[in-house]
Amino acid sequence: MGVEVRVEGLTKSFGGQPVWSDVSLTLPAGEISVLLGPSGTGKSVFLKTLVGLLRPDRGSIWIGDRDLPRLSERALYEVRRLFGVLFQDGALFGSMNIYDNVAFPLREHTRKPESQVRAIVEEKLELVGLTGAEKKLPGEISGGMRKRAGLARALVLDPEIILFDEPDSGLDPVRTAYLNQLIIDLNQRTDATFLIVTHDINTARTVPDNIGLIYHGHLAMFGPREMLLSSTEPVVRQFLNAQRVGPIGMAEEKDAEELRAEAESGVDLPPLPPIAAQLRPSDGLPRRSERPAGQWCRENGVTPPPGSFADAPEREIGWTRRDAMDQTAMDQTAMDQTADFGPPPDYDGLHSREVSR
Numbered sequence: 001m002g003v004e005v006r007v008e009g010l011t012k013s014f015g016g017q018p019v020w021s022d023v024s025l026t027l028p029a030g031e032i033s034v035l036l037g038p039s040g041t042g043k044s045v046f047l048k049t050l051v052g053l054l055r056p057d058r059g060s061i062w063i064g065d066r067d068l069p070r071l072s073e074r075a076l077y078e079v080r081r082l083f084g085v086l087f088q089d090g091a092l093f094g095s096m097n098i099y100d101n102v103a104f105p106l107r108e109h110t111r112k113p114e115s116q117v118r119a120i121v122e123e124k125l126e127l128v129g130l131t132g133a134e135k136k137l138p139g140e141i142s143g144g145m146r147k148r149a150g151l152a153r154a155l156v157l158d159p160e161i162i163l164f165d166e167p168d169s170g171l172d173p174v175r176t177a178y179l180n181q182l183i184i185d186l187n188q189r190t191d192a193t194f195l196i197v198t199h200d201i202n203t204a205r206t207v208p209d210n211i212g213l214i215y216h217g218h219l220a221m222f223g224p225r226e227m228l229l230s231s232t233e234p235v236v237r238q239f240l241n242a243q244r245v246g247p248i249g250m251a252e253e254k255d256a257e258e259l260r261a262e263a264e265s266g267v268d269l270p271p272l273p274p275i276a277a278q279l280r281p282s283d284g285l286p287r288r289s290e291r292p293a294g295q296w297c298r299e300n301g302v303t304p305p306p307g308s309f310a311d312a313p314e315r316e317i318g319w320t321r322r323d324a325m326d327q328t329a330m331d332q333t334a335m336d337q338t339a340d341f342g343p344p345p346d347y348d349g350l351h352s353r354e355v356s357r
């Protein structure tokens with residue numbers, strides 16, 4: 001069973017240079033959250049700080065009634081056992097075969113007899129589809145297999161919180177799709193709390209329950225996926241839609257002159273793409289934390305981008321044609337009252353697939 005992780009006012013710097021400041025967010029128990037951000041904004045540093053490998057300058061990381069940065073080394077060692085971490089490169093020992101790599105945390109942190117170690121290692125290797133690769137060295141298997149071996153090792157102590165640092169880096173799109181499905185299935189099976197750092201926009205759009213974005217030394221936004229996927233906040237919109245137009249430049253932030261030139265050129269951000277349905281477990285059953293598609297938008301009076309949830313069965317969506325019509329009527333009234341705001345948005349596009357047929 002996963003646990004909630006509550007981060008409050010977390011700040012980290014190196015040699016007086018802040019990486020990020022005043023980060024506050026809650027990773028809900030058992031849910032999948034994704035953390036995005038331009039390169040070098042400190043996502044890996046955030047994961048390492050969460051797990052206690054780096055000490056923050058200020059702030060709290062609450063797990064139950066324990067505040068990690070305030071724990072003694074000994075207490076922290078105990079709490080770390082709640083975590084499983086999949087590092088970017090799998091972080092396997094090159095001279096150990098896959099079996100010994102996966103068995104390592106069990107031999108290091110428990111007194112289990114070798115027969116039990118074997119049973120657990122075999123179970124986790126089967127879970128990640130690596131049965132038969134036990135005797136291979138990390139250098140003898142593909143990058144994708146190394147990731148899965150790293151994942152098996154992250155799972156052997158049955159962690160309640162699993163952190164993934166770019167699990168999809170270096171993988172082709174098909175392997176990324178398989179890995180994402182594996183992550184969803186693992187979440188369903190273990191009910192652990194997941195935090196995934198990724199640069200893959202498709203992963204960010206379909207895998208998580210919540211999305212966060214670190215930008216320019218702070219947490220720009222964190223919340224339910226529908227909140228970010230329908231956000232018109234320029235940084236969020238630019239990043240989630242992989243656009244060049246917007247505040248983020250090649251070297252992180254565009255300067256005022258670049259932004260002015262962009263505004264003068266009349267180039268605008270393209271419309272938000274439709275929100276796709278969340279990826280479901282392989283058995284097709286709803287995720288434990290699943291909320292009806294469109295529910296957040298409806299409850300918060302936000303109109304999702306046209307075409308959203310077209311791939312969710314009508315009976316399961318929380319945003320229906322009726323809501324769209326009600327919303328259109330409400331917005332039309334607002335438009336009539338304020339005038340000069342141009343034509344009303346094309347809410348019918350919400351079901352554009354049906355309409356265009």
Ligand SMILES: Nc1ncnc2c1ncn2[C@@H]1O[C@H](COP(=O)(O)OP(=O)(O)OP(=O)(O)O)[C@@H](O)[C@H]1O
Nearest residue numbers: 014015019037038039040041042043044045046199
């Ligand atoms: N141990 C350290 N000592 C000093 N500086 C560090 C240390 N670890 C990371 N940094 C710096 O912190 C900043 C953030 O690095 P980090 O690897 O967390 O970024 P990231 O967002 O994960 O990047 P990417 O998306 O490219 O992987 C970088 O400038 C990096 O050089």
